[in-house]
Amino acid sequence: xxxxxxxxxxxxxxxxxxxxxxxxxxxxxxxxxxxxxxxxxxxxxxxxxxxxxxxxxxxxxxxxxxxxxxxxxxxxxxxxxxxxxxxxxxxxxxxxxxxxxxxxxxxxxxxxxxxxxxxxxxxxxxxxxxxxxxxxxxxxxxxxxxxxxxxxxxxxxxxxxxxxxxxxxxxxxxxxxxxxxxxxxxxxxxxxxxxxxxxxxxxxxxxxxxxxxxxxxxxxxxxxxxxxxxxxxxxxxxxxxxxxxxxxx
Amino acid sequence: xxxxxxxxxxxxxxxxxxxxxxxxxxxxxxxxxxxxxxxxxxxxxxxxxxxxxxxxxxxxxxxxxxxxxxxxxxxxxxxxxxxxxxxxxxxxxxxxxxxxxxxxxxxxxxxxxxxxxxxxxxxxxxxxxxxxxxxxxxxxxxxxxxxxxxxxxxxxxxxxxxxxxxxxxxxxxxxxxxxxxxxxxxxxxxxxxxxxxxxxxxxxxxxxxxxxxxxxxxxxxxxxxxxxxxxxxxxxxxxxxxxxxxxxxx
Numbered sequence: 247x248x249x250x251x252x253x254x255x256x257x258x259x260x261x262x263x264x265x266x267x268x269x270x271x272x273x274x275x276x277x278x279x280x281x282x283x284x285x286x287x288x289x290x291x292x293x294x295x296x297x298x299x300x301x302x303x304x305x306x307x308x309x310x311x312x313x314x315x316x317x318x319x320x321x322x323x324x325x326x327x328x329x330x331x332x333x334x335x336x337x338x339x340x341x342x343x344x345x346x347x348x349x350x351x352x353x354x355x356x357x358x359x360x361x362x363x364x365x366x367x368x369x370x371x372x373x374x375x376x377x378x379x380x381x382x383x384x385x386x387x388x389x390x391x392x393x394x395x396x397x398x399x400x401x402x403x404x405x406x407x408x409x410x411x412x413x414x415x416x417x418x419x420x421x422x423x424x425x426x427x428x429x430x431x432x433x434x435x436x437x438x439x440x441x442x443x444x445x446x447x448x449x450x451x452x453x454x455x456x457x458x459x460x461x462x463x464x465x466x467x468x469x470x471x472x473x474x475x476x477x478x479x480x481x482x483x484x485x486x487x488x489x490x491x492x493x494x495x
Numbered sequence: 496x497x498x499x500x501x502x503x504x505x506x507x508x509x510x511x512x513x514x515x516x517x518x519x520x521x522x523x524x525x526x527x528x529x530x531x532x533x534x535x536x537x538x539x540x541x542x543x544x545x546x547x548x549x550x551x552x553x554x555x556x557x558x559x560x561x562x563x564x565x566x567x568x569x570x571x572x573x574x575x576x577x578x579x580x581x582x583x584x585x586x587x588x589x590x591x592x593x594x595x596x597x598x599x600x601x602x603x604x605x606x607x608x609x610x611x612x613x614x615x616x617x618x619x620x621x622x623x624x625x626x627x628x629x630x631x632x633x634x635x636x637x638x639x640x641x642x643x644x645x646x647x648x649x650x651x652x653x654x655x656x657x658x659x660x661x662x663x664x665x666x667x668x669x670x671x672x673x674x675x676x677x678x679x680x681x682x683x684x685x686x687x688x689x690x691x692x693x694x695x696x697x698x699x700x701x702x703x704x705x706x707x708x709x710x711x712x713x714x715x716x717x718x719x720x721x722x723x724x725x726x727x728x729x730x731x732x733x734x735x736x737x738x739x740x741x742x743x744x745x
């Protein structure tokens with residue numbers, strides 16, 4: 247019953263939409279009925295034309311995010327545990343976090359070309375900020391007890407970061423991943439809309455140019471599902487990998 | 496704010512390193528113009544009024560969308576928090592809109608509302624509204640029930656209760672949601688102006704980038720970043736003055 251109540255408003259809106267679109271007051275090519283959009287969504291999967299752009303967007307988002315994790319986590323942890331790194335990097339990343347990195351698209355196209363590399367690099371750049379800052383805050387807020395007990399056993403600096411600071415900061419790092427995964431899909435789609443080169447963003451813009459609103463809608467639904475699925479995947483990974491973690495208990 | 500001068504040193508070091516790399520020839524002009532060239536073209540664009548004109552265009556768009564989002568978002572959030580039926584009706588729809596990357600809606604809005612300003616304003620309003628609704632709802636829900644009860648005991652009407660008790664008490668959380676919305680407004684604005692426009696800072700960046708005028712393009716990027724930073728600072732400073740009466744400020 248609660249589920250039914252939750253879904254009811256959505257069902258009402260969609261029904262109203264269908265009725266308005268079918269009433270013949272608006273041009274169905276501009277405002278198509280929901281049922282036709284749903285059919286088109288199935289059709290783009292059935293005829294397979296959604297798969298190449300779908301994979302392009304997913305792999306760009308994941309590659310950029312993975313690179314941001316690989317660079318951002320060590321840097322953030324270092325900032326959290328080393329005074330000079332904190333002094334130098336913290337203002338830069340705090341200052342840059344809210345700024346619109348999207349504005350760098352033309353520069354990145356100039357540096358890395360119009361194909362995948364410029365897009366992956368921009369996704370990397372944009373995701374780097376949350377990854378660095380969340381890792382930094384994770385490493386900074388650690389209870390010194392853990393560090394002292396490791397130090398008293400003669401643990402070296404590198405080993406300390408890798409075996410003590412990293413595992414203890416994981417909860418915060420995963421918070422960063424959940425922020426970054428949303429950013430990754432957003433930036434992937436915007437770069438594809440602006441500079442083409444395949445992907446769901448380009449499919450969206452191309453459908454718009456051809457006046458194909460049904461496909462544009464089907465693409466938008468797919469984009470949202472990709473974002474949602476990646477976010478849920480990150481959430482699931484967090485729960486699965488972190489069940490032992492002190493911050494989770 | 497006091498730590499600000501110290502915090503700016505790393506940024507100055509990066510700019511100095513950029514300039515040194517350009518001057519020594521280690522960083523070719525074709526890859527990245529020198530910082531002094533970028534600064535020179537920024538000054539030229541500020542003098543000629545080019546920047547001012549495009550800032551006005553961007554500001555009008557982002558401002559209109561943002562203000563609409565504040566008006567609708569705060570009202571909706573408050574009503575949702577006080578009336579269960581509204582919450583049950585609206586929340587599932589908001590949850591459905593939440594995961595959509597908002598700039599991806601721009602092409603659809605261009606079909607419905609035309610390629611002019613209206614479609615851009617609408618998408619900015621939609622994107623900014625969500626964090627404001629969420630923040631207002633959470634803020635209004637966590638209002639101390641004592642405040643509500645004591646107002647009700649004096650026979651305050653539901654409407655008056657919303658505007659005179661719940662809204663002021665929820666302000667700190669609303670203010671945080673609005674701050675997020677400012678950052679979102681700039682991102683969506685630039686995306687929209689990249690996709691289609693004939694004026695605005697996003698358009699200016701894109702057209703200089705397309706023309707290969709990297710120094711002018713970077714000048715606008717830096718100007719936009721500084722503008723976003725200043726907006727955020729002014730917002731925080733204004734907030735601190737306006738809310739000095741509020742419990743959270745002490």
